Amino acid sequence: MSIILTFLAVIAAIAGWWLSRQRLLSKPWLETGLSPAGLDAPAVSQQKVGLWVFLAVVGGLFALFGSAFVMRNADADWQRLPMPPLIWVNTAVLVLSSVYLRAAVRAARRHDARDLRTHLATGGALALMFLFGQLLALRALAADGYVLALSPSSSFFYLITGLHGLHILGGLAALGLLGLRLNSGAGAARLRLGVELCATYWHFLLGVWVAALAVMLGWARSLIEICGALLS
């Protein structure tokens, strides 16, 4: 459970930092008036806060899968799964997709509708390519005999890859809606928020994928061991 506890510690640190700015030491019974210290809710959009809360939930979900994985792969009988090389191409495609969404954010801030359209389309197409590539990679694994139920290591790989893919698919649905609104000539300001939300989600899922790879390849374990050796 070390991964989820670390994740929760980060969440707790953020929550603690935020709470520390909420005047928890104030004496509300002594204060009357509209805003005792001008402390109203901050002017961040509701959608952004909503997305970040959602990302915390998704992050927790994947951290829990990571925890379950680490609990199991510590055992002696763990069989390591050979990674299909296609995984690396897919990862590169996902990075590129994220880069294009970043470019789309910049285009939206410039109010450049043409660039915005091309960048969004390219980013979305790359994400679709990633999904297709992941499917091919899983098929290649299965063709080599590493089917879903063969061993816990292959079950974990299918499950985590599949769930990550489902999240990408959800992101693509949101991106599709954004594209529809772009075509029907929605205002730049409204679209900008949507593009920013999509980009944040994309970067986050890229991070999740890299972290999942690191855990499943055993890098995370090696990293912890190196840190442990340095500390002791």
Place this chain on the structure above:
Amino acid sequence: MVDSVHPPGTGIPPAEVADYVPPHAHGWWARYVFSQDAKYIAIQYSLTATGIGLVALVLSWLTRLQLGFPGTFDFITTEAYFQFITMHGMIMVVYLLTALFLGGFGNYLIPLMVGARDMVFPFVNMLSYWVYLLAVIVLVVSFFAPGGPTGAGWTLYPPQAILSGTPGGQSAGIILMLVSLILFIIGFTMGGLNYVVTVLQGRARGMTLMRMPLTVWGIFTATVMALLAFPALFVAAVMMLFDRALGTSFFMPTLYDLGERLSYGGGSPIAFQHLFWFFGHPEVYIVALPAFGIVSDLVATHARKNIFGYRMMVWAIVIIGALSFVVWAHHMYVSGMNPYFGFFFATTTLIIAVPTAIKVYNWVLTLWRGDIHLTLPMLFALGFIVTFVNGGLSGLFLGNVVVDVPLSDTMFVVAHFHMVMGVAPIMVIFGAIYHWYPKVTGRMLDEAMGKLHFWVTFVGAYLIFFPMHYVGLAGVPRRYPEIDAAFVPDSIGALNAFISLAAFAVGAAQMLFLFNLGWSLRRGRPSGGNPWRATTLEWQTPKTPPEHGNWGKDPPLVYRWAYDYSVPGAPQDFIAQNDPGPGAAHGGAA
């Protein structure tokens, strides 16, 4: 998603929302069925939760029929008994308590209490209810599936949960249960996002965090916890579903079933226990924290006194919320864990008693020399405090490894968690319904029926669960449909029969409560807008019941905290949160 007309917290004074157009739902369906008004969604959540809760109540009667009078009822087979206790537990914990506190009270009270017009994402909020309803329907379907619902115990431990020896294990029962849980978690996440972001972003001007009523603090913190804890159940359910349906071995070791080697191998059943209790223990506080918050407000309002130690109460809620994530393994002392682990988890478990005790002291000190009105909400609040203390005390026993090991899986544990997690929160739910029913309907619940309901429920619950501790101490294990007289004294049988009779009486009292809910809807005394003379914003709405949009033209401005009761020199014994105070013009800037 509809942008709110007055983006709260951006400092825009209400004068700018002169062109506020109240949300207008077109047609009967949009207004009453697919409503995006948090108050309607709250009522939908509450009614659905109550409906499925009634099923769980009947299941508990069937369970008690078997335990009180073993061998008398032919239709209660061993398999059926397992199914009764499993579904009773799962429904009560997840589909009733969680849904009612967060989906019901959360939806109704958060926007009103923080002075918002609605939840921030009303469409997602509506979706949340419908996904929850789907989860409940899938759960109900499992009762009618071939082989019946799962009988794996509410903890659904593998490997037995998906083996042929367990009812529903090799039929559809366990699959439907897991699918239903997954749906519930998806639906809850949609609602939970709303509750959290509404508290963070939707508060009225002047409503700082430290001016929020403790009800909102409790529900808010519980929602944050639930958003982080339910994914653990989600992960466990998905992995077990894979094991059952696709033949993977996440939780399944190599094993033989009826002399035949199964294709499973290499999985870890303990991993499931860790995941389950990583959700399961926070779940206790997901139910308890809203109850803590609500009871604080009930006590303050009905004792006409400000809550004692408001700041401490807030800190305690937050600290309990954080600590509850590092105690989960105290449910697993007998799973063969390293004794040092047990020591660690016993310590964290006992530390939680500190903030919890602070809360109990503060409730009692609020009552101390207060002007206690023994109204129905106050009676239930008092019932809660007493029950929670009693249930918590046996928790101190069970939190210690050496005491827990012999008591583990006995009826003592059953008695403990029913006191602390069953009776205590239900007391708060009743108190809260008696308290807020006038706001929801505009009428008071009938007092005489309510008094009878309270006394039968309160005394009855003690007659059920106090003797049950002794049954457990005598060594009667939980989940056994029948125990041979060779192992326990005869008196245990008599005690079990007595407990069953008390359980039927308490169950009957709940029928009276439901009748009261319906009867008072038409015949109840009209309540007016603020029958309890309470300070919080939900009682200051221009209309009762509040209309869609809550506040008419101008959203409220908040000038003070939520507990200005019996302020010396004030014209009334309460000052509402949106009251600018003497000398200030209404609606003027401070």
